[in-house]
Amino acid sequence: MRLFRELDFLLLAATLVTVLLGVTMIYSAAFHSDSTAVQNAWDKQAKFAFFALAVSLAIVYIPDKVIYSIAHPLYLFGLLSLLAVLAWGTGDDAARWLRLGPLRLQPSELAKITTIIALARYLSDCTTERINKPRGFLGALCISLVPMALIVRQPDLGTAISFGAPLFPMLYWAGMRKLFIFLVVSPIISVICSFEPLWQGAAPYIFATFIIGSTAFIHLLLGRLWMTITMIAVNLSAGLITVYLWDHFLRQYQKDRIMTFLDPESDRLGSGWNIIQSKIAIGSGGLTGKGFLGGTQTKYEFLPAAHTDFIFSVIGEELGFVGALVVLALFFFIITRALQIGAMVKNRFYSLIAIGLASMLTFHVFVNIGMTIGVMPVTGLPLPFLSSGGSSLLSNLVAIGLLLHIYTYRHEY
């Protein structure tokens, strides 16, 4: 059968190896736990993997152009599920799950995919010319912002930010000029510059320097006064709103996470605990690790959420630098493969989906692993394919399913 022969076996193989490694390491991470639910997490993950794999292979066999035509209903479905979480959601310190009979689903995971599909449809419908106009950009921004706003309400800052991650690579891919990307990214840089905890007392000066520098840059390159004035206003308000949000809007635990990221040693046994214990786990793993089931950080539960958010720390501790490199290599292969698929397919909609999915995976991998080794804040973003958790596994395997689907139709316009 033609479609079977057209499958991207390398991508599928890399994914399966990663999922299998994930199940194995979940087994190890939860082996010494008191809780039978945690001990059986690997079994649950394995079963879910079969289910998710079936879903993703089913996606491969969806006829061409169907996904394009149902992009809007899918997006709407994603938003409705997020609204449902706000209404009926459950969870410990934030409501993130929806209970469906015996299953607990995290709609935000699936909404990531539907948002990327909606974005891809919108951008593929736009001409390059239109994308470089404010109205075209604002449309794309809205598609991302609506689900982000719903997720921030849960509240789940990390996941919300992850919705923004595919936006700029996809805009870039759709043909937006780099200068314009800078224009829209500059408010974000403005936010970072005005972020007091990051710069201590120097924030006002750094912020002022950025405003002056970016204004000069934009004015010289564009030479349009109204554009320059608009950007000054936008950047200024972005910076000032940041200060306001930090002081009045962020939850204490969100502030703690950011503060702890900036200086984990400041509270070794409080909020800094997770990052420090994770670094100890990975660092003590050394070159070749302490061996499967041999991680003492894991075994004695110094490592928090070992089988979910901090699964990479277990890999680092038990399999060492070598194991960690293998994982990074697998991810690097899957992501670059997704980018290549994006570059090779003729269909612009498919191409944009591939780039969006590649960006999403990259963001998750970098933020999660970065968190475990102390270069990114603790956000609670799962590591694709490896972290225990059905929703995340399902959405990531659906992403692979979509990539395989796109690959099989790579020659079609």
Add this chain to the structure above:
Amino acid sequence: MEHLPQQDQRPQINGLLRVVTLLFAVLVLRLLYLQVTTSDDYARESDENRIAQKRIKAPRGLIYDRDGRVLARNRAFYSVSLERTTRKDFDATATAFKEAIGDREINDNYSRRHRTIRLKRDVDFRTVSIVEELLKADWPLLDIENETQRHYPYSHSTAHLLGYMGIIQDQSLINAPGKTYMPGDFIGKTGIEKIYENNLRGLDGVHYLEVDAAGRTGRELPELDQWAVSGNELHLTVDLEVQLAAERALPDTLAGSIVAINPQTGAVLALVNKPTFDANIFVSFQAQEERQKVLQSKTTLLNRAIRGRYPPGSTLKMIGAIAALETGITDTLSTFEACAGSLAVGDVVFHCNKLDGHGEMNLLEAIETSCNIYFHHLAQILGFKTWREYADKFGFGHPTGIALDPSEAEGLLPSRQYYQEREGWTFGHLLNLIIGQGAMLATPLQMARYTAAIANGGYLVTPYLSGEPPERQPIEGITPATLKIVRKAMYQVVYGNRGTGRRVQIDGIAIAAKTGTAQVPNRNNDAWFVAFAPYENPTIAIAAVIEGGGGGGAVAGPIVRQVIEAYFKQSGTADQAATDTLLTAH
């Protein structure tokens, strides 16, 4: 579906690939740093994590009196503690405990820093049984912990001597290398407990266990364990019977102090002050109120025996007598102009204690009757420099060096300069000093040492509480004959017809003494009494002061008598028995 012409996307894919590669390079470099470059540091931290050290408290050394009676012991008590856990579990467990015992005053400050948090220390058996029988099944993190605390069986009687213990406050000690002290530990705050802290404390042991982050213990690691070493026993020179008698003898209504030492060695036999306190309240977890009361009182904690500064009154007259005899100014027969009850020197009139005068008398009679006029005459011949020289030889103006309190008072033996800096020097000052008035100040311990030096034939001892006696210093320029005369005079104080200390006479024990009635601003006269016994080969020297007590012979004398009686009732007979045994053996 629109079919837009496919653009050449090759340069764009390169841009994205570059970004992805850069991000992965960051991760790889960071991993390389963690797992290869600094891996050893993290491996060490991981080991420290896994292995928990549980401290085994070393029992504090007991304190005994000279006959082996326990003055300070360790009392076992129970604490309710909670293993380190999540805040949620902690709060739930603490609340359940609070409700079960119906007590809201528990320590419910959650902290991840401590492996165990003590909810309540020193609980009663009712609480222990509630925890063990009712709560433990539902709240497995609750635990009953055995602890010990100091207990003083003779609470009030030994308080100033032994001192008290309290929870360590000095952060520098807690942070000092060796981790000898932990927050919440008790440490000697005053007295013997403080001075002998390092001896008494012992060495805490360490028990090693593998644990998880929730504090649950796993395998034991006996090969690493270090046993606790108990603190050393401390044997004091103090005689409990004398100590108790002194405490009983001092009136509860007045402040005062008694010090008894062995005049030959300086061994402290008793050291008592009033008002006193129960040292047990400082280690109790229930006695906050009593503790506050004692701490707020300015005078209760004051160790008057070594920090109280008093004018010694007539008990100081032996200094003048010794100085006069040594310089040949007088002898046992010479007399001065008869005492007529008062004496005018310049435009100041000095009065004697007997308003109609003692009449003509020699040195022995002057001491026996405590005639002031005689000593005023003596002072005029003696001169300030000579008198001061002899007072200095007997240790006045210098701390005795007893190892009990580093801030021991040195009293005040004024110099000529002292007066020049103030109201100016006049000869009248010496007339006051020689009878122990004026600016002269001494501690009861200094008075006991001075009495001991007269009793032992001219040696200045350093009072001590434990171990070997410090070497005693012979006082230069004092001949045995002089001291013999002074001792004779002190004997007459008790046994002479006109003696001021006749009230202390005890059947079968020859006592020598001197009374003092010191004028003090703003209160009644302080009653003083110094004594030694037996008259031949004395084994006890004693000094007592009662603030505002009135006459030395009438008030302080009978008090000292009780102490001497108690001393000879048991320890005198014990000494006798020892001597008998020696004689029989030879």
